Amino acid sequence: MAVYTQVSAEALGDFLTRFDVGELVSFKGIAEGVENSNYLVETTRDRFILTLYEKRVAAADLPFFMALLDHLAERGQPVPPAIADREGREIHELCGRPACLIRFLPGVSLSEPTAEQARAAGTAMGKMHAALTDFDLARENTMGVEHWQPLFDKCGKSLNEISQGLYDDLGFQLDEVLSAWPAETQMPRSVIHADLFPDNVLMLGDDVTGLIDFYFACTDFRAYDIAVMHSAWSFDNEGRRFDREIGNALLDGYQKIVPFEAAERAALVDLARGACIRFLLSRAWDWLNTPADAMVTRKDPMAYWRRLETYDAMDGLFA
Numbered sequence: 001m002a003v004y005t006q007v008s009a010e011a012l013g014d015f016l017t018r019f020d021v022g023e024l025v026s027f028k029g030i031a032e033g034v035e036n037s038n039y040l041v042e043t044t045r046d047r048f049i050l051t052l053y054e055k056r057v058a059a060a061d062l063p064f065f066m067a068l069l070d071h072l073a074e075r076g077q078p079v080p081p082a083i084a085d086r087e088g089r090e091i092h093e094l095c096g097r098p099a100c101l102i103r104f105l106p107g108v109s110l111s112e113p114t115a116e117q118a119r120a121a122g123t124a125m126g127k128m129h130a131a132l133t134d135f136d137l138a139r140e141n142t143m144g145v146e147h148w149q150p151l152f153d154k155c156g157k158s159l160n161e162i163s164q165g166l167y168d169d170l171g172f173q174l175d176e177v178l179s180a181w182p183a184e185t186q187m188p189r190s191v192i193h194a195d196l197f198p199d200n201v202l203m204l205g206d207d208v209t210g211l212i213d214f215y216f217a218c219t220d221f222r223a224y225d226i227a228v229m230h231s232a233w234s235f236d237n238e239g240r241r242f243d244r245e246i247g248n249a250l251l252d253g254y255q256k257i258v259p260f261e262a263a264e265r266a267a268l269v270d271l272a273r274g275a276c277i278r279f280l281l282s283r284a285w286d287w288l289n290t291p292a293d294a295m296v297t298r299k300d301p302m303a304y305w306r307r308l309e310t311y312d313a314m315d316g317l318f319a
């Protein structure tokens with residue numbers, strides 16, 4: 001359940017008067033998602049998403065995210081920009097939280113995408129990267145490679161409460177991935193989504209209708225974005241079954257738009273191992289620090305350990 005902040009009909013009705021969007025007809029909390037509070041809002045004119053930003057999204061980062069969404073939307077990418085109020089402001093405050101009213105996009109996120117859908121999603125990421133070549137802003141990846149060792153150290157031996165021996169096993173893998181990690185100048189860097197899991201891609205049939213949830217977007221290796229996507233899309237939820245056909249379709253759809261440079265292609269498997277460590281660590285931290293009775297469902301860190309083991313046994317992502 002991702003509605004942390006309750007909004008009353010009165011507060012929302014009053015909030016909407018700042019915009020030229022018609023009057024409130026109905027609204028309801030959206031259960032999906034874990035980071036922010038999201039509501040589906042219906043007015044006399046249209047549908048919108050109301051997002052109240054909770055503790056993981058820093059208010060200071062919102063201008064970057066909104067500029068990024070505006071840039072992509074202006075270039076015809078299927079992303080949801082924030083709606084500006086009558087004075088041109090996109091970022092607001094509601095019920096004590098930073099808040100945005102966001103364009104609603106049609107489509108559903110898939111739990112079991114097919115290879116054709118993965119190909120379309122890879123192509124959508126390629127088009128997004130191509131549209132970002134003239135985007136000038138930057139944001140540090142606060143979940144990037146420099147942050148893995150400190151987060152590992154913060155989790156410490158408690159990792160063994162998740163699975164016996166995880167502290168030593170993950171420590172070993174982390175050392176390996178850090179020593180294989182490419183130097184900054186070795187391959188193209190860009191603003192990337194950094195969390196394009198199936199739940200952040202809206203689709204109708206085989207068509208991508210929306211790329212959402214840009215709140216981890218940051219500057220990093222461009223190929224790291226597709227590696228994150230590969231690790232999220234090519235396995236079942238538990239990370240037990242690897243589907244090479246889906247992985248290949250994803251990479252293939254992407255490289256039709258943004259061909260891989262030789263250095264990117266060679267580094268993909270190490271970037272995917274890094275992606276596993278990143279999500280394993282954030283999930284492990286949440287696992288160890290979220291009370292079992294909290295409203296939000298904790299995601300299984302070991303699903304990323306299993307993926308890491310699969311990548312560890314691979315020579316390259318293409319086969």
Ligand SMILES: Nc1ncnc2c1ncn2[C@@H]1O[C@H](COP(=O)(O)OP(=O)(O)O)[C@@H](O)[C@H]1O
Nearest residue numbers: 030032033034035036049080103104105212213
């Ligand atoms: N612009 C949008 N159009 C349509 N649905 C959206 C939009 N933004 C979010 N949603 C819906 O809200 C859910 C949660 O949004 P998301 O941004 O993933 O939340 P969180 O940041 O909390 O993880 C999505 O799974 C989707 O169903």
Ligand SMILES: N[C@@H](CCOP(=O)(O)O)C(=O)O
Nearest residue numbers: 033034035195197213279299
């Ligand atoms: N995709 C991450 C968690 C971030 O959740 P999101 O709902 O904001 O995409 C994971 O699965 O660990």
